[in-house]
Amino acid sequence: MHRLLPSVFLVLLLLLGAAVPGRATHIVGGELDLQYQSGSRYRINLNLYFDAVYGNPGALDNELTISIFEKGTDRRMQNLSLPLVANTNVNYSNIACTLPVLSTRRIQYSNLIELPASTYTNPTGYYAAVERCCRNNSIRNIRTPGNAGQTYYLEFPAVVRNGRPFINSTPRIFPPLSDYACRGDLFYYDFGGQDIDGDSLVYELSTPLNGHSTSGMPKPNQAEPQPYLPIQWQPGLSVLNQIPGDPALTVDRATGRLQVRPNQLGLFVFGIKCSEYRNGEKISEVRRDFQLQVIDCPRNTPPxxxxxxxxxxxxxxxxxxxxxxxxxxxxxxxxxxxxxxxxxxxxxxxxxxxxxxxxxxxxxxxxxxxxxxxxxxxxxxxxxxxxxxxxxxxxxxxxxxxxxxxxxxxxxxxxxxxxxVPDPNAPPLVATTAGPGLPLRARIGDLITFQVTGQDPDTDPVTLEMRGRGFAPASVGAALVQNSTGPQVSGTFTWRVPCPTTDKFLYEFEFAAAANPCSERQASPPLLVPIQIDYTNAPPSLALALADSVTVITRQLGEPFRMTMEGLDTDIDLLTLTATAGGLDLAAAGMRFTAQNGAGKASGVLEWTPNCAVAAQDKVEVTFRLQETTCRPVPKTRTLRFAVVKPAAQPFLPANIFTPNNDQNHDFFELPNLPPDFCDSRLANIKIFSRWGNLVYQTTNRTFKWDGGGLPAGVYFLLIEFTDKSYKGTVTIAP
Missing domain, CATH: 2.60.40.10 (Immunoglobulins)
Structure with a gap:
């Protein structure tokens, strides 16, 4: 590790003496960022870089206030408290000239903020600001640094654009400066940020903002709207000459890379502005202030x-x-x-x-x-x-x-x-215990199982694979479970043979062993195992105790009918015999069906007592179905029609004269040839009226005999009522 020269110590002592704070001077730099969460919710973050050596601990705030304004009008939208959430050390690079005069902490403040679409719609956008004082006394490129504050500033767009949500997060994760610069040596540092939306970022130098905070009011209750006064450069310095040197401080517009060859010693503050563009349009801006220490460094020879x-x-x-x-x-x-x-x-x-x-x-x-x-x-x-x-x-x-x-x-x-050139690699090998007699033959319901093995000559890990030609093995219930791992593996194939859903009875399974040497798949030639499903089925037969030509069964109302039937199957499959009536259930039609089902044979008896429900429908169809329980059943059916014979309608000509004179000849009026009762057509009433409309006789008995009731000779009116019709006529009482 290099030792500092005596002149370096002298410079450092001068810097240290100038850095002793008389007030709460502590701000090294910092920036804001705004990150989308969900819905109308965002998170706003403030990074404040704090001088851990000379900063007054009393200037460390537990919370700060951020103010949101509308651009163009500077209308205050809201104030929000930002609580302190983290306090961590900025690790400087492990370089030979590391000094105890520079130690920085990253103080993070953060809170959630609601930006509802009904409110934040101004197309000119919005800006946020936090004001705090004061900067380090020892900064030498600005005037009265101990009285200079910092305004943390960012701009963001409306959350609605053209009637649709406009979602954006501002750039963030600017790495904090964690190195020194040597006088006379080229210094560079990557100051670039990141943007989760993939927007374009453009960097430029900017004059740090002072704002409205002062040493007398270092922490305002809220930020004031813009304009924010900039810091005052020392004579000869400017936004393009913030750190004097050859070259002076510059920043790459595309990458954010800082570069300077400083020619003066001291602590220098500088500002960077990062603008965010989407589709060529600027949508946000983030400003960052930081400081750089320039020292005299010992001579360093390259390795x-x-x-x-x-x-x-x-x-x-x-x-x-x-x-x-x-x-x-x-x-x-x-x-x-x-x-x-x-x-x-x-x-x-x-x-x-x-x-x-x-x-x-x-x-x-x-x-x-x-x-x-x-x-x-x-x-x-x-x-x-x-x-x-x-x-x-x-x-x-x-x-x-x-x-x-x-x-x-x-x-x-x-x-x-x-x-x-990679080492040669042989493909793996695959084998099964399914052979040698192929194809395998099986019946429906059989369980087929065999072993599949794979190995790799180069000891690469092997994976077993299975495919079906023209079908997915899983869709028919086939599975291959690998039982081991490594260059030699085994697996178990199992398949409970199902009933094919199509006419496909040959299933061809392909097995392979695959390895991934050098991250490139290598597989063995596929090994084919065909499985033939043996399946034959003779349709069952259904015989009724009727001639095949009989299709209609007719009976009188109430006349019992009984019929037997038998089903046979040469494959001895389980048979089921059923009967269903169209439009009625069997009981409503006066029918009862009794079946005895079994393997290879089924019998049934149909009993019918004809009733008016069948008569009302004219004919009722009954379908007898013989169903076999097998893979691809071929049912047998026979349909019969059942009808009730209706009585023949005779001409109805009632007698219209009688002589109640006890001569034993036509002494009574009677109606022996009334139409018969049948289901809904039944005799309801017989009435006789006088010529003046008076009821003189009434009966519901179809075998009645009326003797005239002692009424005088003459013509009387006759009314015969059935449930579905009526007859009118006259009857004459002769002397």
Whole structure:
């Protein structure tokens, strides 16, 4: 490790003396960011960088207030309290000039905030601000730094655009500055941020904002709207000359990389503005302030490194030699690296030039030289894996050794050109115990099981695979379970043969063993195991105790009918015999079906007592179905029609005259040839009226005999009523 020169101590003492705070000077820098959560909810974060050496502990706030304003009008939208959520140390690089005068803590404040779409609609956007005082007294590039505050500032767009939600998170994760700069040496640092939305980021220097806070009012209750007064540069300095040097401080617009070769000692504050663009339109802005310590550094000589290929005593010559990594040859390179500076800590790293991964590995990654008990030169092995394949191209790899010199490491780089050819690799092998008699033959319901084995000649781990030709094995219930792992594996195939859902009775299974040497799949040639399902089925027969030509059964109302039937199956499958009536259930039709089912034989008896329900439908169809229990059943059916015979309708001509004179000849009026009763057509009433409409006789008895009731001779009116019709006429009582 390098020692500081006496002049360096003098400068540091001057800096320390100037840094003793008289007030609550503590702010190193910081920034805001706004992150989308869900719905209308966002999280707003504040990173405040705190001087842990000279900062007044009483200036550490447990909470700060952030204010939201509408751009254009500066209308205050809301204030929100940001509680302290974390307090961590910023780790500075392990460099030789590390000093106790600079120690920074990252103070994080955070809270959830609602930005409802009904409110945050202004197309000009919004801005947020937190105001706090004061900055370090020892800052030398601005006026009265101990009285200068900081305004943490960001801009964000409306959450609705063109009537649709507009979701955006501002850039974040700017790495805190954690190094020193040396006067007269080029200093650089990656200050770039990240954006989860993939928007474009543009960086530029900006003047840090002072705002409205003062040493007399270091923590306002709320931020005031813009404009925020900027800090005042010392004479000769400006936004483009914040840290004097050759060149002065610059930032890369695309990457955020800072660069400066400072020519003055001291502590310098600087500002960076990061603008976010989407589709060429600026949608947000984040500002960050930070400070950089410039010191006098001791002289640092770069380290040196040589590469040696196995079997060659001469060092590798970049631009001339090409390393060939071939099967049977060494895949390692010897590195010898050293540094003329005393107590120098060295570290190795790699940077691929025209490829990405994988990268080789070091046996020794870092070490110290030229300290008591330590060697002058360190040795490491850089070894490539046996899988490295450049596919005939020359790959370039920068091998870098860096010291821990102040303020940035000095490096030596050797560009290694190499061609990699991987070790040969044989494909794995697969076998089964299913043979030799193929195809395997099985019946429906059989359980087929056999073993599948795989092995790899190169001892690569093997995985068993199964496929079906024209079908997915899982869809038919087949499974292959691998029982072991490694270069030799076994698995168990099981399949309970199902009834095929199609006419496919040959199933061809393919088995393979696969390995992934060098992350590239290698598989054995597929091994085919066909399985033939043996299945035959003779349809059952159904016989009724009727001639085949009989299709209609007719009976009188109430006349019993009984019929037997029998089903037979030569395959002795379980038979089931059923009967169903169309439009009625069997009981409603006056029917009862009794079946005796069994293997290979089933019988049934149908009993029918004809009723009016069948008569009302004219005909009822009954289907007898014989179903076999097998893989692909072929049912047998027979349909019969059942009808009730209706009585023949005779001409109805009622007598219309009688002589109640006791001469034994037509002494009574009667109706022996009334239409018969049938289901819904039944005799309801017989009525006789006088010529003046008076009811003189009434009966419901179809076998009645009326003697005239002593009424005088004459013509009377007759009304005969059935439930579905009526008859009218006259009857004459003759003397």
């Amino acid at each position: 040196a490194m040589s590469l040696f290929v196995t079997g060659n005593s001469k060092p590798y010559e970049p631009g001339k030699d090409v390393l060939k990594l071939e099967p049977g040859s060494s895949r390692c390179v010897t590195l010898r690296f050293t540094d003329p500076d005393p107590v120098s800590s060295l570290s190795l790293s790699l940077r691929p030039v025209n490829f990405s991964t994988p990268l080789p590995s070091f046996s020794v990654l870092q070490g110290t030289v030229r300290t008591p008990g330590a060697p002058d030169t360190l040795v490491s092995q850089l070894c490539f894996g046996s899988c490295f394949d450049t596919k005939g191209k020359v790959y370039l790899l920068d091998v870098i050794v860096a010291d821990n010199g102040c303020s940035l490491p000095k490096r030596d780089t050797v560009r290694l050109a190499f061609i990699g």
